[in-house]
Amino acid sequence: MLGPMSNPYFNAGVIIGGERFLGRKRQIRRIQERLLGDRGYASAAVIGLPKIGKSSLVQKAILDDADELAKARKIIAVRLEVGTMNSFGHLLTDLVRETTGKLIEFGHITEAIQRQSAEALEAGPNQQWYEVHTFFRLLKKAGIRVICVLDEFDAGRYTLKDNPQSFHALRELASSTEFKIGLVLVSKRDLGEICRQAGHPSDYWANVLKVLDLGPFAEDDLEEYFASLANAGIVCNPALRAEIVRLSGAHPFILDQAACEAWAATSEKEKFTALQWSATIGRLPPNLLRQIVGVLQDGPGLEKLCHIIFQRGINQSKEDIESFIRYGLIVRAANGKLRPFAPSLPEFLRDGVNEATFGNITARQPTSPLREDPGPTKLQGPFQLDCSEGKLRAANGRQTARIPSKFLLVLEAMLKTESGRYGSLKTLLSYTEVAAHYTKGLVQDTPSEEDDERKKLKQAIADSEEDPYLKKKAQQFKRGFAVWLKRWNIAIKDVVLCDRHDGAYRMGHSWDDPPTFYASEASLFTTDHKTLERLAAPKTGKTKIHSPDCDHAED
Secondary structure (H helix, E strand, O other), rough: OOOOOOOOOOOOOOOOHHHHHOOOHHHHHHHOOOOOOOOOOOOOEEEEEOOOOOHHHHHOOOOOHHHHHHHHHHHHEEEEEEOOOOOOOHHHHHHHHHHHHHHOOOOOOOHHHHHHHHHHHHHOHHHHHHHHHHHHHOOOOOOOOOEEEEEEEHHHHOOOOOOHHHHHHHHHHHOOOOOOOEEEEEEEEOOOHHHHHHOOOOHHHHHHHEEEEEEOOOOHHHHHHHHHHHHHOOOHHHHHHHHHHHHHHOOOHHHHHHHHHHHHHHOOOOOOHHHHHHHHHHHEEEEEEHHHHHHHHOOOOOHHHHHHHHHOOOOOOOHHHHHHHHOEEEEEEOOOOEEOOOHHHHHHHHHHOHHHHHHHHHHOOOOOOOOOOOOOOOOOOEEEOOOOOOOEEEEOOOEOOOOHHHHHHHHHHHHHOOEEEEOOOOOOEEEHHHHHHHHHHHHHHHHHHHHHHHHHHHHHHHHOOOOHHHHHHHHHHHHHHHHHHHHOOOOHHHEEEEEOOOOOEOOOOOOOOOOOOOOOOOOOOOOHHHHHHHHHOOOOOOOEOOOOOOOOOEO
């Protein structure tokens, strides 16, 4: 019996090669020209954001074909993880050992090479470097080319610490006419910064390496990505494609993880909607951005990035700006203006600028951020709820980021059509209804919370504390949404009011200059007809409290 179909994106997040690898045709060609040329070879460094696909790129460009290269061209390719080593001597030992193993495997070993390998592996600290480069001299004379991929070279900050000779030795390995090998360094950090943190402030040693900056997907890479989705049965129209790219910043890790979830839903005959794409992508950036911030915090990079994003690059050097563009954190739009690679980046940094971990950045308040929201400028109502994007749009056209589902579902419920008026804000929601929609959205935002929410509700019912529990949930909505709105200087009373005499929630007060369409005295409205029709669909007269096991309802 055949098992279930395998998710083609099952290994999202790990090193990927073979047919699963998407895009990067230009970068593959550049690496292969540098390392695998018939007339000679040199060394390279692949530098880019965390999870941007650096290791996968090298896997695809070189290591996927390692066996064929060894058999047909006497090119021995090995990969070492610098983070697993405790010294430069350890690195050299592993390099000789791995290379010797490949020589034996593919029949390229000779007695002299075998003997010199043993000498290099047994040598003490003072003799090791001599024996190692003698080993590679013999290989070069035998017409054997060695390519060594040093992955996670960032760990060199510790592995090579207080040993400046190690950096010069790497330069010699990559450039000597007598014993040269092809080095490929894979790193999240600038090579000079790694050297500085290791106690040797010089980047002269790295001049022999051709640096390849790897950023988010380009247009041709994205075409290949969406073609892959289509082949997997996941069809995205142009508008959805544009939104996926905008939210993800074209970051391969985010795109791949989202594709994995989209396929899982599609394989169960469910349509993966635009809102689901948005919610899925919205959950992914925080962990990734924490890694990016961790890299930038090692030096002045974080403060520089905040200046560029929040102060539009004022007093920031052109060199710094171009560096972040190459790194993929900043994008120069067609009109020449700078913007973050993804809308989630400024929001993440804005949350962080009030934390002590960001040091003296806290002393500078952002002034004119390169983001979708207007920062300190107060957003004025009336507010239109863009249901397709899940955003609040102010009267001046500025908008917030996507509203978390735990708040968005409550707002949508408040826009139910009543008395024949589109988007009327006369709707009252009881605290029971608010709790139901809030909890449902909470689980959508964080699926791992589902079991916990189920247990809490069942326990409240068992303890005859259901009413206080639901009131508490409604208050959580109001407090949480108030905190979220504060980022855009919106007071929750301008959007949602609590009617104290009956415990219901309703929309905000009337505005002096209300919109002339779809709402008469509204502080929040929508022009999304499909959403309004869905919200206006006949109800059973009961509001279900979200819980997988409990079909409790209010009459």
